[in-house]
Amino acid sequence: MKLKETILDPIFKSNPITVLVLGICSSLAVTVTMKGALVMALSVMVVTGISSLILSTLRNTIPGRVRIIVQLVVVALMVILVDQILKSFEATYPIDKQLSVYISLIITNCIVMGRIEAFALGNKPIPSLLDGLANGAGYGMILLIVAFFRELLGSGTLFGIQVLPAGYVTNNLVILPPFALILLGCIVWVQRSIQKDLQEK
Amino acid sequence: MNTNSNLYTVIYTTIIVVVVAAVLAFVSQSLKSKQEANEKADTISQMLTAGGFGSKAEFQAMGNAKVLDTYGEQIAQAFTVNEKGEKVADLSLTDREVLSPKQLKAQNYKVKDGSGYAIPVFIFKNGITVVPVYGAGLWGPVWGYIAFESDGKTIHGAYFDHESETAGLGAKIKDDPDFQAEFVGELADFGNKNVFDIVKGGAPKDAEGKSIVDNKIDAITGATMTSKGLDAAIDTWLGAYAAYFGSAVKAEEEQL
Numbered sequence: 001m002k003l004k005e006t007i008l009d010p011i012f013k014s015n016p017i018t019v020l021v022l023g024i025c026s027s028l029a030v031t032v033t034m035k036g037a038l039v040m041a042l043s044v045m046v047v048t049g050i051s052s053l054i055l056s057t058l059r060n061t062i063p064g065r066v067r068i069i070v071q072l073v074v075v076a077l078m079v080i081l082v083d084q085i086l087k088s089f090e091a092t093y094p095i096d097k098q099l100s101v102y103i104s105l106i107i108t109n110c111i112v113m114g115r116i117e118a119f120a121l122g123n124k125p126i127p128s129l130l131d132g133l134a135n136g137a138g139y140g141m142i143l144l145i146v147a148f149f150r151e152l153l154g155s156g157t158l159f160g161i162q163v164l165p166a167g168y169v170t171n172n173l174v175i176l177p178p179f180a181l182i183l184l185g186c187i188v189w190v191q192r193s194i195q196k197d198l199q200e201k
Numbered sequence: 202m203n204t205n206s207n208l209y210t211v212i213y214t215t216i217i218v219v220v221v222a223a224v225l226a227f228v229s230q231s232l233k234s235k236q237e238a239n240e241k242a243d244t245i246s247q248m249l250t251a252g253g254f255g256s257k258a259e260f261q262a263m264g265n266a267k268v269l270d271t272y273g274e275q276i277a278q279a280f281t282v283n284e285k286g287e288k289v290a291d292l293s294l295t296d297r298e299v300l301s302p303k304q305l306k307a308q309n310y311k312v313k314d315g316s317g318y319a320i321p322v323f324i325f326k327n328g329i330t331v332v333p334v335y336g337a338g339l340w341g342p343v344w345g346y347i348a349f350e351s352d353g354k355t356i357h358g359a360y361f362d363h364e365s366e367t368a369g370l371g372a373k374i375k376d377d378p379d380f381q382a383e384f385v386g387e388l389a390d391f392g393n394k395n396v397f398d399i400v401k402g403g404a405p406k407d408a409e410g411k412s413i414v415d416n417k418i419d420a421i422t423g424a425t426m427t428s429k430g431l432d433a434a435i436d437t438w439l440g441a442y443a444a445y446f447g448s449a450v451k452a453e454e455e456q457l
Contacts, residue, residue: 029368060204061204061213062204062213063204063205063209063210063213063214064204064205065205065210066210066213066214069214070213070214070217073217073218073221074217074221076221077221077224077225080225081224081225081228084228084229084232084236085232087232087236087239088232088235088236088239089235089239090239090242090264090265093239093243094243094261097243100364100365101365176369177369
């Protein structure tokens with residue numbers, strides 16, 4: 001596969017959320033605010049990118065029988081590092097607190113392990129790094145789209161800044177997770193009507 | 202090389218785990234002081250929020266240094282007390298010494314035993330006293346700060362935090378300002394074993410539609426276990442402070 005496709009495919013054509021339907025639960029949970037979604041998106045990008053790079057470098061030395069365990073150890077290492085770093089900065093500490101368990105739960109995000117199994121273990125380090133970053137970006141893009149509508153309609157703000165006029169009555173349904181699922185459904189609908197080959201007969 | 206032999210597998214996994222553990226230990230040690238500073242500023246901003254000096258969002262926007270400054274300007278006395286209500290030790294005001302959630306947890310075991318504890322009291326210059334509470338919610342610890350007027354029983358404000366309560370339900374103890382506002386003006390009944398109650402329908406209204414002042418507030422719908430856990434935390438901890446508030450109020454009356 002060419003490098004260009006490695007980078008561009010996960011963003012749209014084989015987006016991890018809308019096409020592979022991975023990482024749904026966290027995209028429902030952390031999309032109430034743009035800030036939270038952005039931090040989560042960047043965290044997932046870093047975790048998938050770097051752990052793909054590490055495991056791709058090690059791929060010929062990993063014993064087949066403990067493959068998954070080695071992957072988990074590396075992914076867990078990256079997630080804990082990201083969590084520790086977020087906790088250390090004044091600006092990200094409150095966001096880390098708000099995202100609480102969802103940062104640690106990146107370990108269980110299917111995108112990370114899925115991309116390592118499907119791509120990193122069979123490809124060279126640099127393409128693996130790009131594949132990891134691109135998949136994280138594809139995930140993050142959907143997160144930001146969902147968060148945009150949820151924060152705008154649910155709180156009348158974007159990145160915490162008041163956008164809609166003060167008289168706007170906030171919609172509480174939008175804040176709740178079910179609305180994220182509805183929104184996600186709409187995004188999948190849009191994508192499938194553009195990309196005809198995804199439609200089932 | 203045969204990467205599937207038992208010996209190779211054992212050695213390989215051992216090396217991986219040791220390397221990962223070393224990296225984590227190093228990172229954790231080198232970031233510890235920064236994380237503790239953040240946690241401390243967060244704890245202080247929670248106390249200030251309970252004391253009614255501003256909202257949590259305002260303190261968050263201020264940054265750590267200003268939060269510590271505000272605390273330094275407002276605080277008059279900080280010390281720990283034991284089960285008889287006697288002062289055990291002073292907490293340094295210049296160092297902005299407070300008890301972190303971890304330290305509260307350590308005290309919580311002793312508070313539950315009913316003796317041997319040294320729990321903090323923070324008295325601000327405007328006469329407001331802030332004390333912490335700590336206990337178990339549904340998924341993890343819940344804790345918070347309750348501020349009392351100078352009469353030692355009227356609640357001036359409250360702020361709660363949690364580690365892992367359900368978002369949208371139990372997490373409301375932290376996120377819902379309306380829940381925290383319910384505490385304002387209510388009375389803690391230090392003579393009773395149930396010092397304070399969080400119960401269903403706990404906010405009865407009188408004929409004029411004003412809420413009646415008592416030691417009960419309404420629990421959170423859909424978060425029964427969190428409400429009960431917080432209720433127990435408040436009862437145990439305020440119970441542990443009963444002697445202190447009893448003697449503090451008496452001392453004030455004698456002065457008059």
